[in-house]
Amino acid sequence: MKNKTMRILDAEKVYGEAPIFKEPRIIGDWILWLEQRPNEKGRTTALIRPWGQKDVLPQELTPYPSDLRTKIHGYGGAPLTATLDGSDLILTWVDNKDNRLWMRTWFYEEEKEKSFSFKFIPKIESICLTKKHNYFLAGGVIDLEKNIWIGLMEDEEGDHIVSYSLKKSEQYPRIIYSSQGLLGYLALNSKDRKLAWVEWKNTSMPWDLNELKLAKLGEQENIINIVTLNNEYLKCTEKISFFNPIWSDTGDLFVAEDSSGWWNITQIKTDLNNNSITIFQNQWSIKAEIAFPQWVLGMSSFSCVGDNVVGAFAQEGIWTLALFQKDGSIKTFDQTFIEFSGIHSHQNRLVAIASSAEITEGIFEIDLLNQSWEHTPASSFSLDSKEISIGESFWFIGSNEEKVHAWYYPPLNKQILLPPLLVKSHSGPTGMARCGLDLEVQFWTSRGWAVVDVNYGGSSGFGREYRDRLRGNWGVIDVMDCTKAAQSLIASGKADKDRIAIMGSSASGFTALGCLISADIFNIGACKYAVTDLIGMANSTHRFEEFYLDYLIGNIETDYEKYLKRSPIENVNCMNMPLILFHGLKDKVIPSDQSIAIKEELLKREIPVQINLFENEGHGFKDGKIKVDVLNKTEAFFRQYLNI
Template sequence: MRTSPPEPLAAALVEGRTSSLKEPLLRDGRLLWLEQRPQEQGRTTLMLRPAGGDTAVELTPSPHNLRSRVHEYGGGVYAVGGNDLVFVDDSDRCLWHLNLPGAPRRLTTPGPRAFADGLIDGPRRRWLGVMEAEGRDQLVAVPLAGGEPQRLHQPADFCGYAALSPDGRQLAWVEWQQPFMPWQRSQLWLAAVKQDGALEGARPVAGARPVAVAGSGPNATDAETDTYTDTSAISVFQPLWISPTELVVASDASGWWNLQRLDTASGAWQPLLPLEAEFAMPQWVYGMRTTAWDGQQLIAAAAREGAWQLGRVHLTPDRVGTPAAWEPLEQPFDDLAGLSAEAGTLVALASNPTSLEGLLELDLTTGSWRHSPAAPCPLQPEAISQPEPLWFAGHGGVRTHAWFYPPAGGAHAEAPLLVKGHSGPTAMARRGLSLGIQFWTSRGWSVVDVNYGGSTGFGRAYRERLDGQWGVVDVADCAAAAQALVAAGKASAARIAIEGGSAGGFTALAALCFTDVFRAGASRYGVTDPSALASESHRFEARYLDGLIGPWPEARATYEARSPLAHADQIRCPVVFFQGLDDQVVPPEQTERMAAALEANGIPVEVHRFAGEGHGFRSGSVRIQVLEATEAFFRRHFQR
């Protein structure tokens, strides 16, 4: 039975006021985290709550803006050890040092390079992390007293996620090489750290593949190379030391990102938790953490059936045959990220279907917790549309997952339906409260957030459904989800819209081209021409489409067959576009050409352009405009 709908949720309550929280960290009893503030044009600042205190202080007030440009997506913008804090400032892209609680000072000189993903090597008084310069990654050290970066290791291509052993004698990190992305094939590397800080004996210890690798050490040259042999085509995630000689890492060798333990003294590996669950996520940015060590115990977040669970990993002394035990930790949140732990306390970013994302602090001894959301929820619990799992027959009849949100008043056959295609395309439709989704349901829309083939959280085979099939599997899955809801009497076939950003924008446009299911579409900085993306993309994604579509330019015909721009004449419904003019990932030209092609065919089109915005909109006022303009566009063309 349908009930009276609540008041529609205002766009300003959805996008204009709530900060995004990132990279929480516990160190010496202090809690630190990043806040990206839409009301300050997306400026990101670092917050600190002192040990034993309840009041947070801002460490990097305006004009500081913490952001890394490594690989364009950045992440890992600060590191702390003792009273030493180092961060990346976007104004000059330099490293800055702050001796808590002092004032920041610049460590490096401005130049054509970017830094990210560092750690503090306290005894050697240096920051150690990634520098991207001249089209290559390097592991470098920068003295905390200031000075030029000192190269420690030159990978063949990409590197990051460095972790220093508790005694400072070993360094672990992750490397990967084109044409693969880190979630497709990557390697765990290990090196000894000499007394003078140089690396010795750098070698891959998991997931190796044949490639020439520049030698390690501060005096290494590109001519000094090692070669190594393929052991398995796997992906590794977040090396974490639990003792001076024991390392935990997630590996998908089993088909799932499961935890394994490496004894670096003997070289012996032990699978810890052989579960059909994912203890990792795609490494688009630095600073991701799904496991944490508090000094005595290992805590992890695992994704199963589209939801995350927090648990304690009970390690056994037997490093050969006995698996660890998994103990779920009772707490009400099932969308989790950014784990950090210390001395019996865990912090994480956490949300659930009725709670906005916030900082979860969990006492690992008593089980008590508190949750500090980034902003108060503007909705009463009874007004929130909660996600319902939807399993349906996707591309090729394969069982596929989505989250369905019924409209205010209850699902019914006349409801307009918004199909959401996530970005990546490796991302995951999650259960945490999204005010963006509630904006639509409060206006009487049904919403389905589709975990199409290629999504994370359901194992490697689910991710690999999209290999060579981008623009086919994702499109078919989004269309099938919509058709399943229409068949179930939960949506109107005459009023189905699809929207997405970046890769999700490509999926939306391709769905408008190659299916007759949708009646309107919205693309935010979406890929319109995969051929242009393959030939013009930035370094991190330069070969990404090799796996998603085919090698470029050998597979040119396939690119043309999948291109929304090349098939713009097949779109018969209105489309609205949103594009940042500073986008370095999907250049504005892609949107302009697509919009012009549709206009030439007489299709109703709107294009909204935003100066100063890149790939992903950071300004709250811009995000409000996008949401309001999308709703007005759909309402006008659906005559609601």
């Protein structure tokens, strides 16, 4: 009777202390990563330690008040650039406190005797490379030959590739390339003096349609011999999306692209001046995805190892780490992890952020030759395997009678014959449900809840056709799939039909509200910073998503009635179930006024509603105390109105 001995997981264990690891990389014999700290109100800092020595205390290189974060394209990413110049470590970073680019150099003294401690010693004080400005920088690379930082800049005119000298302070940017569209994922081949990047028009999202650009770096830090690779160049009649271009040591370019309907790896060989280009598509053809939707910069799903590529691919909702060998074969690694991000390799070593069904997210290091690995969880808290609800891959018939994927987590501490069910889905809406251990899911299952995490039509990880189910159908397909998931579990005797809750944030908050409005199967809901006003969003959204609703809904002039019909704020009179809302007052993506308006309309009809506003939070809560508060209040609200 193990259910009687299960402990209930506290919200403080879920969110209170554990940092979020991001963008790991290998620099020589060291690993370097970003750490977002919820107990410091979400401040992000850079840490370093020796490779393969998880017991050695890492050194913080950018202590308080430094906060490494960018605002490019509204969602940011890639604030840090690092390289070794001999034995010197060079870091550049964008600091959230002033939005400027900073640089510092450290040296490392070898210990005379083997020690469990180490120290990088600053050679200079931090230098601010940029003048005060109104633009956003990110995604840089360091060119040691010219002693410059090359990176991306967004301003009112568009996106640019710019450079700054590493030897001067308070500089204006030197613009070396400009685009009226958007730029991302800049990659430098320093040996052959080449750059690659991804570029797209703001009428498309980068995972729907973009281009790959190759160029030569001239002697005057200028860009020449630009070649554009797109669906026309590849003689493909369908749209193509490129992701994560990287250069190998031999000068070949590898990139993920989805001309086959799946994000697979393509190899590109060029001569010195890009006059002759040979493309090797379908070298590793697999019905799986080796890329992510490009919401932020700094993501990585594969890396080069000599003439091979090492990366993680998603298939049936699970990520697998594999070596893509030059002979066309794919060799998987024998290890326990099923979710990977931030993959980076150097020589025969790899680092990534990884989690398994029973191990929380942490830094994963593997020797690619002998396949020995170690893992450093972000959280010092761990659960016994008997205290974990393992996700079960769950396919059901969703909208348009098509198969839809979800993860079902059975309840622990089951107190009654049929458990309450929490329906949740990822945000984006072009995201993917996590398959690694998620302590928030375990928070609910430890209290006797069943949880289903729905990969509704439109999710990534299942190919372009699956992703395109949402084209023109946001607020329809996603709502129907979440509803069908709940109905399927009720019909199979896995949920109490009178205790069905739904929860969401941002885009998935829009889906949750749509479910509460259109389906009477749901009894209660919780939403964080949810999209509620599609017309307002279409008229005020930021540049990155300016035309995203054209894809998700349609043109606002010709499809105005669709916008009205699917906007929760226009249909809140159809919502009759209790709702709890959470919103940050500094949210610039979705104004808090939208949640407040929903609350006011429900109050007029005396529908139970609560709203919680947080003065210093934006879009996506970062303060650990706030996250704990949100989880506790949601659970208490559900318990109160579902009589649990």
